[in-house]
Amino acid sequence: MPSLKDLRNRISSVKATQKITKAMQMVAAAKLRRAQAAAEAARPYAERIEKVLANLAGGVSSGAPVLLAGNGRDETHLLVVATAERGLCGAFNSSIVRLAREHIQRLQGQGKTVKILCVGKKGYDQLRRNYEKNIIELIELRGVRQLGFEQGDAIGRKVIDLFESGEFDVATLFFSRFKSVIQQFPTALQLIPAQISANENEAAVAGPQANYEYEPGQDEILATLLPRNISVQIFRALLENAASEQGARMSAMDNATRNAGDMIKKQTTLYNRSRQAIITKELIEIISGAEAL
Amino acid sequence: MATFHFELVSPEKLLFSGEVDAVVAPGAEGVFTVLKDHAPVMTVLKPGVVEIDGAGKKEKLFVRGGFADVGLGGFTILAEYAIPVADLDAAKIDADIKDASEDVADAKSDEARRLASEKLGQLQELKAALGL
Numbered sequence: 001m002p003s004l005k006d007l008r009n010r011i012s013s014v015k016a017t018q019k020i021t022k023a024m025q026m027v028a029a030a031k032l033r034r035a036q037a038a039a040e041a042a043r044p045y046a047e048r049i050e051k052v053l054a055n056l057a058g059g060v061s062s063g064a065p066v067l068l069a070g071n072g073r074d075e076t077h078l079l080v081v082a083t084a085e086r087g088l089c090g091a092f093n094s095s096i097v098r099l100a101r102e103h104i105q106r107l108q109g110q111g112k113t114v115k116i117l118c119v120g121k122k123g124y125d126q127l128r129r130n131y132e133k134n135i136i137e138l139i140e141l142r143g144v145r146q147l148g149f150e151q152g153d154a155i156g157r158k159v160i161d162l163f164e165s166g167e168f169d170v171a172t173l174f175f176s177r178f179k180s181v182i183q184q185f186p187t188a189l190q191l192i193p194a195q196i197s198a199n200e201n202e203a204a205v206a207g208p209q210a211n212y213e214y215e216p217g218q219d220e221i222l223a224t225l226l227p228r229n230i231s232v233q234i235f236r237a238l239l240e241n242a243a244s245e246q247g248a249r250m251s252a253m254d255n256a257t258r259n260a261g262d263m264i265k266k267q268t269t270l271y272n273r274s275r276q277a278i279i280t281k282e283l284i285e286i287i288s289g290a291e292a293l
Numbered sequence: 294m295a296t297f298h299f300e301l302v303s304p305e306k307l308l309f310s311g312e313v314d315a316v317v318a319p320g321a322e323g324v325f326t327v328l329k330d331h332a333p334v335m336t337v338l339k340p341g342v343v344e345i346d347g348a349g350k351k352e353k354l355f356v357r358g359g360f361a362d363v364g365l366g367g368f369t370i371l372a373e374y375a376i377p378v379a380d381l382d383a384a385k386i387d388a389d390i391k392d393a394s395e396d397v398a399d400a401k402s403d404e405a406r407r408l409a410s411e412k413l414g415q416l417q418e419l420k421a422a423l424g425l
Contacts, residue, residue: 038305041305041306041307042304042305042306044300044302044307045302045303045304045305045307045371046304048300048302048362048369048371049371052335052360052362052369052371056335148305149303149304149305149373149374152304153373212333212334212335212364213332213333213334213335214334214335214336215320215321215322215334215335215336215337216321216322216336216337220337221335221336221337221360224337224360225360228358228373232304235304
């Protein structure tokens, strides 16, 4: 039976924890709003570039650039795993890592070589346990306050450099798509060869087919557009990730705050009961002492 | 004057969207003006100033690394980087020029060097044109 002092200490420590989780939840809510706005602001550009690309790719006949058609091999896979820099955000990091791990196991089962590029420390920490030698680099975004296109572009350039020096054949990006505060979906997106979704292709065909004039040439435009598209996709994934992370943290901290509240209630009941029991005991002692006289 | 729909988007946000009379854009092969019912054109843009002329008011924006897509539905510029000319100053262009000259020095292949020096030339030209 814990003493009254023990109980008091326990209650006050849970209260302190609750204050922290409550504060984290509110910070996450404020950051979420900003991250969501940034993700929404980036949407038009990404949609446009996809449309333009679909338009162009539909018209390309032969000798498509390698970024679009792939280099014809399927031996070495690069997995770009984007996670958060911090923990305490529920299953956010582990669900992205789980998806990546499933992918790695499947690829290794097929006898393919896997290389991993980690963006964000948490994913690196988790993947390092099993796949230390597969990880080629860790990119930390810890110091970055506001995600800008430069970050996406820098990663995009790195991926393209690796591709051009023949380090890998297929690149896939892992991140978490933001649906709502309580729903984030870990997603795998193939970067190289570029994936142009079928319905967009259809839309391009069904829509008013413009007879475009290209300046300089169609190939030159495609050659500049494809690397740009990769950077844009990565940038967009980073933004989605940021919003998902804050959403996941918000709901995780909300749960933690509620749990702490339950615990405080339970401990307080216990505290009051034992206090009353002690008072009753003392009274009985006094009365029976008085009766004995 | 007849108007058409124009959009200027950068990866970070939508900078302009609306009906305009005319837009002047710095194409890689020369500056061009788009009016309503322009023939569909897709072109790379060089760093420069986009002039938007719509509903009696004019706007000037500096863009870098962009594409122009004139389609049947309207005109869209996808710019890697865009800010209003009023916010532009010599220091920013100088920083870009410095980056570009570093790119020229770092370029590994001839092709990359050619592209980088082309970009450097465009930036210097632009700086002179704006009189900064």
